[in-house]
Amino acid sequence: MIGFAVALLSSTAAAEPKRGGTLHAVFGSDPPTLDPAQATDTTSSAVIRQIFDGLLELDERLRVTGALARSWTLSPDHRVYTFHLRSGVKFQAGREVVASDVKYSFERAARGKRPWVFEKIRGAPTFIRGQAADIAGIRTVDEHTVEITLDRPFAPFVYLMAYDAASIVPREEAEKRGAAFASHPVGTGAFRFVSWRRDDQVVLEGFPEHFRGAPYLDRTIFRIIPAEGTRFNEYRTGSLDISDIPTGHCRAAQKDPPLRDQAVVWPILGTHAVRFNVERPPFNDRRIRQAIAHAIDPTVAVNGLLEGCVTPARGVLPPAMPGFSPHVRRLPLDRERARQLLASAGFPGGRGLPSIAFHFNTGDLNQRIAELLQAQLREIGIPLQLRRLDWAAHIKLVDDGTAGFFRQGWIADYPDPENFLTVLFHSRNVGAAGNTSRYRNPAVDRLFDEADAMPVGPGRFDRYTEAEQVVLDDAVWVSLYHYSSRALIKPYVKGLERSPLSSAPEFLAPLRKVWLDR
Amino acid sequence: MLSEWGSAIGRRLLALAPVLLGITLLVFVLNAVALGDPARAALGQRADPEVVRQIREQYALDRPLPVQYVMWMRRLARGDLGHSYHQQRPVTEIIADRLPPTVHLALAATLVSIVLGMSAGALAAARPGTALDHALVGAAVLGISTPVFWLGMMLSLVFAVSLGWLPVSGYGDGDLGHLVLPALTLGALHTGTVARMTRSSLLEVVRLDYVQAARAKGLGEWAVLGKHALRNALIPVVTVIGIGLADLLVGAPLTETVFAWPGLGRMLVAAVGQRDLPVVMGAVLIFAVVYVLGNLLVDLAYLVIDPRTRAGAAE
Numbered sequence: 001m002i003g004f005a006v007a008l009l010s011s012t013a014a015a016e017p018k019r020g021g022t023l024h025a026v027f028g029s030d031p032p033t034l035d036p037a038q039a040t041d042t043t044s045s046a047v048i049r050q051i052f053d054g055l056l057e058l059d060e061r062l063r064v065t066g067a068l069a070r071s072w073t074l075s076p077d078h079r080v081y082t083f084h085l086r087s088g089v090k091f092q093a094g095r096e097v098v099a100s101d102v103k104y105s106f107e108r109a110a111r112g113k114r115p116w117v118f119e120k121i122r123g124a125p126t127f128i129r130g131q132a133a134d135i136a137g138i139r140t141v142d143e144h145t146v147e148i149t150l151d152r153p154f155a156p157f158v159y160l161m162a163y164d165a166a167s168i169v170p171r172e173e174a175e176k177r178g179a180a181f182a183s184h185p186v187g188t189g190a191f192r193f194v195s196w197r198r199d200d201q202v203v204l205e206g207f208p209e210h211f212r213g214a215p216y217l218d219r220t221i222f223r224i225i226p227a228e229g230t231r232f233n234e235y236r237t238g239s240l241d242i243s244d245i246p247t248g249h250c251r252a253a254q255k256d257p258p259l260r261d262q263a264v265v266w267p268i269l270g271t272h273a274v275r276f277n278v279e280r281p282p283f284n285d286r287r288i289r290q291a292i293a294h295a296i297d298p299t300v301a302v303n304g305l306l307e308g309c310v311t312p313a314r315g316v317l318p319p320a321m322p323g324f325s326p327h328v329r330r331l332p333l334d335r336e337r338a339r340q341l342l343a344s345a346g347f348p349g350g351r352g353l354p355s356i357a358f359h360f361n362t363g364d365l366n367q368r369i370a371e372l373l374q375a376q377l378r379e380i381g382i383p384l385q386l387r388r389l390d391w392a393a394h395i396k397l398v399d400d401g402t403a404g405f406f407r408q409g410w411i412a413d414y415p416d417p418e419n420f421l422t423v424l425f426h427s428r429n430v431g432a433a434g435n436t437s438r439y440r441n442p443a444v445d446r447l448f449d450e451a452d453a454m455p456v457g458p459g460r461f462d463r464y465t466e467a468e469q470v471v472l473d474d475a476v477w478v479s480l481y482h483y484s485s486r487a488l489i490k491p492y493v494k495g496l497e498r499s500p501l502s503s504a505p506e507f508l509a510p511l512r513k514v515w516l517d518r
Numbered sequence: 519m520l521s522e523w524g525s526a527i528g529r530r531l532l533a534l535a536p537v538l539l540g541i542t543l544l545v546f547v548l549n550a551v552a553l554g555d556p557a558r559a560a561l562g563q564r565a566d567p568e569v570v571r572q573i574r575e576q577y578a579l580d581r582p583l584p585v586q587y588v589m590w591m592r593r594l595a596r597g598d599l600g601h602s603y604h605q606q607r608p609v610t611e612i613i614a615d616r617l618p619p620t621v622h623l624a625l626a627a628t629l630v631s632i633v634l635g636m637s638a639g640a641l642a643a644a645r646p647g648t649a650l651d652h653a654l655v656g657a658a659v660l661g662i663s664t665p666v667f668w669l670g671m672m673l674s675l676v677f678a679v680s681l682g683w684l685p686v687s688g689y690g691d692g693d694l695g696h697l698v699l700p701a702l703t704l705g706a707l708h709t710g711t712v713a714r715m716t717r718s719s720l721l722e723v724v725r726l727d728y729v730q731a732a733r734a735k736g737l738g739e740w741a742v743l744g745k746h747a748l749r750n751a752l753i754p755v756v757t758v759i760g761i762g763l764a765d766l767l768v769g770a771p772l773t774e775t776v777f778a779w780p781g782l783g784r785m786l787v788a789a790v791g792q793r794d795l796p797v798v799m800g801a802v803l804i805f806a807v808v809y810v811l812g813n814l815l816v817d818l819a820y821l822v823i824d825p826r827t828r829a830g831a832a833e
Contacts, residue, residue, distance in 0.1 A: 230687045
């Protein structure tokens with residue numbers, strides 16, 4: 001793509017890593033919590049990932065590796081995972097991690113804000129609803145062995161075990177502190193919590209007894225700076241070592257000599273889209289949705305507003321997603337076809353069509369994209385009314401089905417098509433759980449059900465691809481572009497991973513790998 | 519004198535109760551009318567319907583609105599402002615965290631407005647109609663009308679980015695360096711108001727007989743202005759400063775955003791966005807108290823500055 005600097009590997013040069021120093025990182029907003037069971041946002045996750053470890057983790061290329069688990073095995077029927085824990089791993093409070101910590105942590109988190117991470121485990125749904133004393137599918141075999149049984153095979157389960165909701169917490173600390181654990185977290189991670197002044201900064205320090213050895217950095221300070229212009233100024237004066245490129249400065253940063261070598265753009269696992277509520281007239285008529293899809297040209301937004309720093313989308317899945325198929329196609333820009341479809345639906349030239357509102361949440365970029373859509377739909381005779389609301393109001397109208405045509409993207413929690421397609425289009429997830437298009441297609445559901453339960457392999461991805469094409473042909477969702485991370489990284493910051501799950505300014509990357517070359 | 523103070527304070531505190539009741543009820547109703555569910559808003563892009571239901575139950579969001587309001591008032595009577603939906607910790611703690619930075623910034627900005635505003639106002643009044651007067655009045659109008667966001671960015675660009683004299687943003691450890699730019703930015707608006715008020719008030723007073731008498735005694739112009747006129751000209755100025763201080767003590771979201779200052783203003787804006795009603799209600803309650811107390815302080819200042827207000831109370 002134009003001007004797309006894709007960096008697959010971080011700059012872990014041949015040089016020997018140096019120890020010491022403080023990394024000055026930044027967030028755009030205060031993390032609401034530092035408790036892995038309570039977090040639902042990337043800012044919280046970015047801190048939680050440094051303080052805690054899970055059984056598994058993902059490397060920069062999204063491969064699963066062991067963390068607290070030394071190794072793991074999967075039963076022949078793909079339902080039972082046996083995790084062998086490392087011995088001698090210490091919590092920051094001093095005690096050694098044992099298998100019962102895993103069971104405790106998962107059960108605690110299953111009753112937290114992201115129960116979906118655990119719902120595939122046998123007995124989890126009843127436990128989550130408060131109808132069981134524990135999750136039957138989690139069994140501690142001995143002090144260092146945990147066996148987890150799923151209801152049915154679920155290949156992405158290893159990703160869930162690498163997700164920050166599945167972090168291991170020490171029972172006695174969590175119980176002693178109660179809700180205050182969220183502001184005084186204790187884990188096994190490479191960094192331990194030092195202080196947090198709300199809306200100002202979170203300070204972590206290296207945990208010398210981390211099971212992989214002490215991290216290179218002495219400290220990490222996450223400043224909280226809401227204005228992107230201010231973050232940019234802090235970066236320029238050297239007070240921040242890593243940050244994000246402000247909106248509208250992507251090209252400039254890539255050309256400007258001092259910043260040129262520090263501006264890095266890489267694709268992440270997210271898609272910006274507009275969706276229809278297919279239950280709501282006139283969008284219950286597929287032809288109307290298709291007409292609108294044929295009239296939308298995302299390249300205008302991509303090359304203009306977004307300065308070519310994102311990729312125009314053809315399908316739902318982003319190219320960096322395992323299982324992405326280059327053959328999937330959204331309905332192409334074709335105004336003639338759009339007019340024909342409108343006419344065949346009984347609204348030639350848009351005449352007689354009820355007024356159509358486009359809902360979006362507050363934000364400069366969203367506003368300008370909405371105006372672009374308005375101009376593009378006018379071409380086929382559809383006048384669009386723009387409805388701008390703040391996030392809380394917007395998501396309410398989207399979730400409860402009031403909004404018929406709306407902006408809502410998606411960013412993957414883990415690198416599997418299931419986390420995009422099944423979440424967004426399975427009839428079981430209609431509403432706030434993800435399928436806000438309220439799309440119900442038994443054929444697509446069946447493909448998802450099969451694929452979700454299949455072992456990793458081409459047959460599995462083929463089913464997702466087939467379902468994705470059906471969804472796009474049905475014009476349930478119109479992809480605009482795939483998100484990218486637009487980062488500024490000082491040349492002396494080494495070892496900062498740029499995985500497709502890591503996005504500036506939060507950088508969900510493991511900071512234990514980061515060192516400062518100065 | 520003591521009893522005068524006592525009654526002034528008593529009256530103000532009595533007035534506080536209906537103000538607080540009215541304002542909390544208003545905020546509660548406005549929040550109820552506003553679209554959006556705090557339980558859903560707290561859950562990011564993917565909300566588990568079961569979790570939404572649990573949060574609604576936990577915070578009694580599933581109860582009728584009047585019941586929720588009565589529950590809130592009952593807790594308030596015990597000094598409990600409730601728990602934030604979003605941060606899941608006590609509202610009193612959340613607000614207490616923000617008080618030191620907010621108070622620092624408000625006092626510093628007020629100090630800026632007093633020192634700069636009163637000097638400029640006095641200077642302009644001393645030379646009315648001159649180029650200096652026009653320049654100062656012009657500057658005051660500029661101070662009042664410059665958007666805070668822009669001014670903050672400009673000050674930051676010049677003094678932090680280009681010259682490197684001061685930090686770009688942040689609270690630091692509450693040190694002076696971090697305070698200067700936000701205080702200047704926030705103080706600019708009030709500086710203008712104070713300057714204009716000082717000037718017009720002084721010009722009014724200098725026309726009065728007793729000032730003419732002081733001049734006739736042969737006192738120098740600065741002594742006339744400084745010793746005799748200024749004290750009497752102060753009353754309206756003090757009103758402006760006092761109300762300005764109350765204004766600043768409730769936070770300044772734009773300045774706080776530009777300078778990443780962890781104050782009450784940013785907190786309130788975020789809480790409204792998250793529909794975090796307990797935090798919004800708690801903050802509004804504090805704001806109302808601050809406003810009423812601010813006005814009380816202004817009244818007390820009158821008693822100190824102007825003996826006639828004391829006599830008036832006695833008669």
